[in-house]
Amino acid sequence: MSLLRVGFQGVKGAFGEEALYNYFGEEVHTIAVKNFEDICTSLESGTIEYGVLPIENSSTGAISDVYDLINKYECHIVGETHVKVNHNLMGIKGCKMEDIEEVYSHPQAFEQSKNYLNNYKWKLVPYYNTAKSAEYIMKQGNKKIAAIGSKKAAQLYNLDILASNINSNNTNTTRFIILGKKLMVNEDCNKISVVLSTEHKAGALYHVLKHFAENNINMLKIESRPRGNTPWEYNFYIDFEGNINNDIIRKALEKMSKDCHHFKILGNYKQFN
Numbered sequence: 001m002s003l004l005r006v007g008f009q010g011v012k013g014a015f016g017e018e019a020l021y022n023y024f025g026e027e028v029h030t031i032a033v034k035n036f037e038d039i040c041t042s043l044e045s046g047t048i049e050y051g052v053l054p055i056e057n058s059s060t061g062a063i064s065d066v067y068d069l070i071n072k073y074e075c076h077i078v079g080e081t082h083v084k085v086n087h088n089l090m091g092i093k094g095c096k097m098e099d100i101e102e103v104y105s106h107p108q109a110f111e112q113s114k115n116y117l118n119n120y121k122w123k124l125v126p127y128y129n130t131a132k133s134a135e136y137i138m139k140q141g142n143k144k145i146a147a148i149g150s151k152k153a154a155q156l157y158n159l160d161i162l163a164s165n166i167n168s169n170n171t172n173t174t175r176f177i178i179l180g181k182k183l184m185v186n187e188d189c190n191k192i193s194v195v196l197s198t199e200h201k202a203g204a205l206y207h208v209l210k211h212f213a214e215n216n217i218n219m220l221k222i223e224s225r226p227r228g229n230t231p232w233e234y235n236f237y238i239d240f241e242g243n244i245n246n247d248i249i250r251k252a253l254e255k256m257s258k259d260c261h262h263f264k265i266l267g268n269y270k271q272f273n
């Protein structure tokens, strides 16, 4: 039997890899890619059947690049999972705090560890991914550079942890989405994500959102992102409860789409709890 090919960003020890195993279990063929966008292009080309991307963090909010990607590419959200994210400062064996001059990590990790990092004057170097930063530190073998990442990354790349759990918030959690090529709906799906844009006129968004209230549909989240080529116009990403095979939901979605310029169902999946 051939294993499912599932992609994550980074290298072994990335939080994305942990999310992947949480969702699919260990019996999968994992494929590591360099950038978030590579997950979407790999789905498009068929190199992977599913991909895992971080979309939101409990302390720092939306991961905007991923919001933009799921609108840009023909991919769909087929699931979600949460990972408790604890960040650790790590350096090569024998490295001491006073040796450190530069710290490598993903910008999200810097943001999530802001309070701790504010106590030091280190140069923060944004890098592809937390685990990729740990791997880089190992390869450099230089005591002046450290990385921020998972405990697993420290173990895998033979690094010493100099400070553990440096995240500002001890409930720090990242929500990951599972992307597939097609919309997948079964009776367990209870969360829907859509992206839409409206005309730039008074009441336009209200006319879309009123369908939620009128049909007693519970909205879970709304996020806005610039549309890019039309300054000061926005795409709205909305998560709400429901299954698209339900008549009330289907009719509400039809009406909503008529009140929008752009309307795309991103996915119907089982909410993580």
Ligand SMILES: O=C(O)C(=O)C[C@]1(C(=O)O)C=C[C@@H](O)C=C1
Pocket (backbone or CB within 6 Å): 009, 010, 013, 014, 015, 016, 017, 054, 057, 063, 085, 106, 108, 109, 128, 129, 130, 131, 174
């Ligand atoms: O997966 C990783 O290790 C990453 O570096 C990415 C990422 C992210 O983009 O949010 C994943 C989880 C944490 O929130 C910090 C960083």
